[in-house]
Amino acid sequence: MKTLRRTLVLLAALSTFGAAAGYAATLSVGSNHLWDGTQTLTKNTCTLTGTTQTTDTFVEQDHAPNTHGTEPTFNVQSATGKAHWAFVSFDLSSCNLPATAGADTATLSLRLNTKPAQDRVLTVKPVTASWSESLNWTSAQTLTYGAATTTFHTGTTNNVTLSIPVTIDVDAKIKSASANYGWRIDDEGAISATQTSTFASANGASNRPTLVISYEK
Amino acid sequence: MRFLSTTFGLALAVLATFVAVGAAATLAVGSTSLAAGNGSVSSCGVSSLTAARKVDNSGNVTEVDVAGIPSACSGEKLSVTLTGSGNASLASGTATIGSCAPTCSAAVTGISPAVAASNLLGYVFAVQG
Numbered sequence: 001m002k003t004l005r006r007t008l009v010l011l012a013a014l015s016t017f018g019a020a021a022g023y024a025a026t027l028s029v030g031s032n033h034l035w036d037g038t039q040t041l042t043k044n045t046c047t048l049t050g051t052t053q054t055t056d057t058f059v060e061q062d063h064a065p066n067t068h069g070t071e072p073t074f075n076v077q078s079a080t081g082k083a084h085w086a087f088v089s090f091d092l093s094s095c096n097l098p099a100t101a102g103a104d105t106a107t108l109s110l111r112l113n114t115k116p117a118q119d120r121v122l123t124v125k126p127v128t129a130s131w132s133e134s135l136n137w138t139s140a141q142t143l144t145y146g147a148a149t150t151t152f153h154t155g156t157t158n159n160v161t162l163s164i165p166v167t168i169d170v171d172a173k174i175k176s177a178s179a180n181y182g183w184r185i186d187d188e189g190a191i192s193a194t195q196t197s198t199f200a201s202a203n204g205a206s207n208r209p210t211l212v213i214s215y216e217k
Numbered sequence: 218m219r220f221l222s223t224t225f226g227l228a229l230a231v232l233a234t235f236v237a238v239g240a241a242a243t244l245a246v247g248s249t250s251l252a253a254g255n256g257s258v259s260s261c262g263v264s265s266l267t268a269a270r271k272v273d274n275s276g277n278v279t280e281v282d283v284a285g286i287p288s289a290c291s292g293e294k295l296s297v298t299l300t301g302s303g304n305a306s307l308a309s310g311t312a313t314i315g316s317c318a319p320t321c322s323a324a325v326t327g328i329s330p331a332v333a334a335s336n337l338l339g340y341v342f343a344v345q346g
Contacts (some may be wrong), residue, residue: 035260
């Protein structure tokens with residue numbers, strides 16, 4: 001009788017253990033906080049060109065004090081001791097973009113009036129300090145520059161428009177006006193022979209530098 | 218009689234053990250008892266969110282930044298779905314809400330697959346904690 005009672009107690013204990021394990025296995029996971037929402041974007045395009053929206057010039061290593069802000073063309077040149085750097089920037093204010101907007105794509109178009117003697121790869125760098133058309137070689141050395149945005153080939157054909165993607169810099173400038181102040185364009189290839197690319201500037205009658213921005217806001 | 222009783226008891230114990238193990242193995246598919254009730258699930262204070270995305274020079278989205286999230290959401294999970302035409306999902310990502318001073322922000326990186334910003338027409342947000 002005693003043994004039978006012990007057996008029943010053991011059986012009850014085992015049954016209880018199984019039930020407890022089963023209960024623990026059915027615990028579920030929940031959330032304390034839940035929220036969902038949406039945001040819709042609108043798309044548009046803004047095109048900037050002309051003298052009031054563009055600032056451009058070039059500076060010469062071999063004529064350090066000279067300024068060229070009002071000339072109808074600007075140069076990029078590689079040559080030992082005779083480098084020419086071009087500077088181009090655009091005033092985005094007429095696009096009326098809020099700081100929450102963003103550039104989907106931004107393309108800088110430059111008209112190459114006169115090609116260099118051979119195809120050159122030009123480098124585009126954001127200028128991270130303000131400048132004006134009175135810039136010269138000496139003052140250009142005191143400016144600060146970001147890492148190269150992109151490079152492009154001049155090709156070997158006169159009177160062609162070259163398209164240069166500058167989306168990342170324009171996107172940054174929309175979000176913060178002081179992110180950059182346009183671009184410096186130079187020829188960083190080491191070369192002793194003079195290779196000059198001449199572009200139409202905003203002061204010319206036609207084919208001025210143009211920035212087309214496709215944006216969202 | 219004593220021997221018979223002991224044997225019977227042992228047999229019962231072994232049987233009970235197998236029954237218990239068997240029950241444990243089948244717990245996932247059934248319940249012996251069910252209960253229903255209500256529990257309140259609320260927002261952590263979010264009423265709306267807006268995102269700003271970064272792009273690379275090719276115009277592909279590299280990061281989605283969401284700011285202005287109430288501090289009560291700190292540590293919770295933000296899910297962002299990038300949507301295109303017809304509200305189709307283009308890509309999605311998650312981030313833990315942090316950097317609260319005084320409101321919180323979150324940055325969703327590693328957007329995959331690549332999404333051209335020009336195809337991006339909206340965002341769907343979810344905050345879960």
